[in-house]
Amino acid sequence: MSGKNNLKGWLYLLPAILFLGVFMVYPLVDVIIYSVEEGYNSASQSYKGIGLYNFSYVLHDPYFLQAIKNTFLLVIITVPLSTGIALLISVLLSSIKPLRNLFQTVYFLPYVTNTLAVGLVFMILFKKTPYSDGMINLVIKWFGGGVVDFIEGPYWAKMFVMCFYTIWVVMPFKILILTSALASVNQTYYNAAKVDGTSRGRIFRKITLPMISPMLFYLIITGFIGAFKAYSDEVAIFGTDLNAAGMNTIVGYVYDMLYGNSGGYPSYASAAALILFAIVFTITVINLKISKNNVQY
Amino acid sequence: MKVVLQNLYKRFPNQTKGGAEVVAVNNFNFEIPDGKLIGLLGPSGCGKSTTLNLISGLEKVSEGKIFFGEDDVTDLPPERRGVGLVFQNYALYPHLTARNNIIFPLQNLKGKDKMTKEAMNAKAEEVARLVQIEPFLDRKPSEMSGGQQQRVAIARALVKVPKVLLLDEPLSNLDARLRLQTREEIRRIQRDTGVTTIFVTHDQEEAMSISDLIVVMKDGIIQQIDKPQNVYDFPVNLFVAKFLGTPPINVFEGEVKGDRLFIGEQDVLEMKNVKDRKVYVGVRPEGFILDENGPLVCDLSAVEVMGRDTSVVSTHPAFTGVTIRSIIDTAENKVDPEAAQVRFSLKPYKVHIFDHETEERIPVEG
Numbered sequence: 001m002s003g004k005n006n007l008k009g010w011l012y013l014l015p016a017i018l019f020l021g022v023f024m025v026y027p028l029v030d031v032i033i034y035s036v037e038e039g040y041n042s043a044s045q046s047y048k049g050i051g052l053y054n055f056s057y058v059l060h061d062p063y064f065l066q067a068i069k070n071t072f073l074l075v076i077i078t079v080p081l082s083t084g085i086a087l088l089i090s091v092l093l094s095s096i097k098p099l100r101n102l103f104q105t106v107y108f109l110p111y112v113t114n115t116l117a118v119g120l121v122f123m124i125l126f127k128k129t130p131y132s133d134g135m136i137n138l139v140i141k142w143f144g145g146g147v148v149d150f151i152e153g154p155y156w157a158k159m160f161v162m163c164f165y166t167i168w169v170v171m172p173f174k175i176l177i178l179t180s181a182l183a184s185v186n187q188t189y190y191n192a193a194k195v196d197g198t199s200r201g202r203i204f205r206k207i208t209l210p211m212i213s214p215m216l217f218y219l220i221i222t223g224f225i226g227a228f229k230a231y232s233d234e235v236a237i238f239g240t241d242l243n244a245a246g247m248n249t250i251v252g253y254v255y256d257m258l259y260g261n262s263g264g265y266p267s268y269a270s271a272a273a274l275i276l277f278a279i280v281f282t283i284t285v286i287n288l289k290i291s292k293n294n295v296q297y
Numbered sequence: 298m299k300v301v302l303q304n305l306y307k308r309f310p311n312q313t314k315g316g317a318e319v320v321a322v323n324n325f326n327f328e329i330p331d332g333k334l335i336g337l338l339g340p341s342g343c344g345k346s347t348t349l350n351l352i353s354g355l356e357k358v359s360e361g362k363i364f365f366g367e368d369d370v371t372d373l374p375p376e377r378r379g380v381g382l383v384f385q386n387y388a389l390y391p392h393l394t395a396r397n398n399i400i401f402p403l404q405n406l407k408g409k410d411k412m413t414k415e416a417m418n419a420k421a422e423e424v425a426r427l428v429q430i431e432p433f434l435d436r437k438p439s440e441m442s443g444g445q446q447q448r449v450a451i452a453r454a455l456v457k458v459p460k461v462l463l464l465d466e467p468l469s470n471l472d473a474r475l476r477l478q479t480r481e482e483i484r485r486i487q488r489d490t491g492v493t494t495i496f497v498t499h500d501q502e503e504a505m506s507i508s509d510l511i512v513v514m515k516d517g518i519i520q521q522i523d524k525p526q527n528v529y530d531f532p533v534n535l536f537v538a539k540f541l542g543t544p545p546i547n548v549f550e551g552e553v554k555g556d557r558l559f560i561g562e563q564d565v566l567e568m569k570n571v572k573d574r575k576v577y578v579g580v581r582p583e584g585f586i587l588d589e590n591g592p593l594v595c596d597l598s599a600v601e602v603m604g605r606d607t608s609v610v611s612t613h614p615a616f617t618g619v620t621i622r623s624i625i626d627t628a629e630n631k632v633d634p635e636a637a638q639v640r641f642s643l644k645p646y647k648v649h650i651f652d653h654e655t656e657e658r659i660p661v662e663g
Binding site: 186188196197198202207 | 353354355374375376377380381382384386388390391392401402404405406453457
C-alpha cells in the first residue's frame with residue numbers, strides 16, 4: 001500500500017523533476033564536469049586530462065581579472081547608491097500627496113522600457129562623434145569643463161557611464177518595492193511617535209528604517225546578485241566587443257569564452273561561471289547573516 | 298490639569314464628490330475636572346475617537362478651542378501639549394524591547410531636559426513598577442500577552458508625566474477576564490498618578506464601572522454628561538436610556554391619559570402632573586416585580602435561571618423590540634415556566650417615559 005502511494009507521489013513530482021533535471025541539474029553537473037576537463041576540444045569532443053588547470057588559466061587571464069575588477073566596482077558602487085537613492089525617492093514620494101501617482105509612473109517607466117532602447121538613449125547622451133559631443137558633454141561645457149569621451153575614452157568615464165546606467169535601470173523596481181514597504185508601515189506608529197515629540201530624523205531612523213528593513217535587505221541581496229550577473233547593459237552601451245572596450249564583466253567573459261571571437265572554450269567558460277557562482281554564493285550568505293542579525297522582529 | 302472644550306467642531310470633507318461634509322464633533326462644550334477619569338461613550342462612528350484625537354492634537358480643530366488648565370492648546374502640535382496617548386492597538390514599536398519602548402519618549406527630550414541613560418532607566422523602572430510589568434521589561438512586544446502590552450503602552454504614555462492621559466478603546470483587544478482585571482488596573486493607576494484621564498469606549502459597562510464622569514455621544518453630539526449612576530437612573534433621552542444597561546432597557550409604546558400611564562390598553566402606573574400624550578415607556582429589567590395581580594400582562598416565552606438572578610423572557614403587543622427581559626431575584630422566582638402568561642407590577646423609579654416625538658425624557662415628580 002505504502003509502496004503504491006510512494007509511486008503515486010513520485011508520479012506527481014515527475015514533471016517538475018523532469019524539468020529541473022533537464023534544465024537545472026544536468027547543466028550544473030555538466031558545467032562542473034567541463035570545468036575540470038583539461039584541454040577540451042569542442043570539435044572532437046575529447047580532452048587530455050582531469051585537473052584544475054582551467055581555473056588556473058582563467059584566474060591568470062588578464063581579461064578575466066579585468067572583468068572581475070569591473071564587476072566588483074559595479075557592484076560596490078551601484079548597489080549601495082541605487083538602494084540609497086531609491087530609499088530617498090520613496091520617502092519623498094510617500095511624503096507628498098499631489099501628483100504622487102504621476103511621479104510614481106514616471107519613476108517606474110524605465111522598468112518597462114527595453115534595455116537596448118535605453119542603451120541607445122544613453123549613447124546619444126554620452127557618445128562623442130565627429131559631429132557632436134553628446135548631450136552630457138554639452139552640459140559639461142556650459143559649466144566650463146572639458147569634453148570627455150564617455151564611450152571610448154578613459155576608464156573612469158566608461159565606468160561612470162556604466163554605473164550611472166545600472167543605477168538608473170535598477171531604480172524603478174527598488175522604488176516600487178520601497179514605496180509599498182513604506183505605505184505598509186502602520187500609521188499609528190507615526191502618531192505615537194508624534195505625540196511623544198519625536199523628531200523627523202529620529203522617526204526615520206528608529207521607526208521607519210527598522211520597519212522596512214526586511215524589504216531593504218531583500219533589495220540589497222537581490223541587488224548584489226543582479227549586479228554580479230550584469231552583462232546585457234554593458235553590451236547595450238559599449239557594443240559586443242567588451243574586452244576591447246575594457247568593460248567586460250564576469251558573465252560577459254563567460255559568454256565570450258563560449259561564443260565570442262575567442263569562443264569555443266567551454267571549459268574556461270565553465271570555470272569562470274563556477275568562480276562567479278562561488279563569489280555570489282559567499283556574498284549572499286554573508287548578506288543573509290547580516291540581515292538576520294538586523295531584522296529583529 | 299483640567300481640560301476644557303469650548304464650542305468644539307470637527308468637520309471632515311466628504312470623500313465622494315458633491316457629498317455633504319461629515320460633522321464628527323458638533324459643538325462640544327464641557328469641562329473635565331482635574332484628576333478625574335472620564336469615559337467618552339457612544340456607538341461606533343459617533344466621533345468619540347475624533348474627540349480624543351482633537352485633544353491629543355493629532356487632528357486639527359475645525360472650530361472652537363481646547364484649554365489645558367488656563368492654557369489654550371488649540372493650535373499646539375501634539376508634542377507640545379504634554380499628553381500621553383495609548384492607542385487601541387497599543388502601537389508598541391515591535392523591534393524594541395518594553396524598556397526601550399518606555400524610554401523612547403524620554404530619548405526625544407532635548408536641551409536642558411535631556412536625561413542620562415541611568416536616569417531614563419530609573420524612570421522606566423519606576424513606571425514599570427506602577428503598571429506592574431517589571432519582570433517583562435526586556436521582552437519584545439511579540440513576546441508579551443495582550444494585557445502586558447497594554448500596560449507597557451500605558452507606561453510609555455505615563456513616563457513623561459503627561460498633563461492628560463488619553464486612552465483609545467483601551468480594553469477592546471483583551472479577552473473578557475483580562476478586561477475586568479485591566480479596567481480595575483487603569484482605575485488604580487489613574488488614582489495613583491492623579492493624572493486627568495480620558496478614555497474612549499463603546500462598551501457601556503466599561504464606562505460605567507470605572508469613570509468618574511460619563512460623556513454619552515451620538516452622531517457627534519453630546520447627549521449627556523453626568524456621573525455613571527445618574528446617567529443610568531436619569532437618562533436625558535431614549536437613546537441614552539437604550540445605550541446604557543445590560544440587558545438593555547425594555548421600551549414599550551404607551552400613553553399618558555388622565556394622570557395614568559398606559560402600556561397598550563393596560564393601566565400600569567400613576568403618572569401625576571404629566572400632560573396627556575403618546576409616550577415611549579422604558580422599563581429597566583430590574584424594574585419588574587412578579588405579581589399575580591399585576592397590571593402588566595405579558596405572554597411568557599422562557600424562564601432562564603442564571604444562578605443569582607432569573608431572567609424572565611416574555612412578549613407584549615405594545616413592546617417595540619422582540620422580547621422583554623426582566624431580571625428577578627431567583628429567591629422570588631415563582632414563575633411557572635409552563636404558564637402562558639406572566640403578570641408584573643412595575644417599580645415607579647425604574648420606569649422612564651419619553652416623549653413620542655422628541656424622545657426626550659419627561660421628568661416625573663415624586
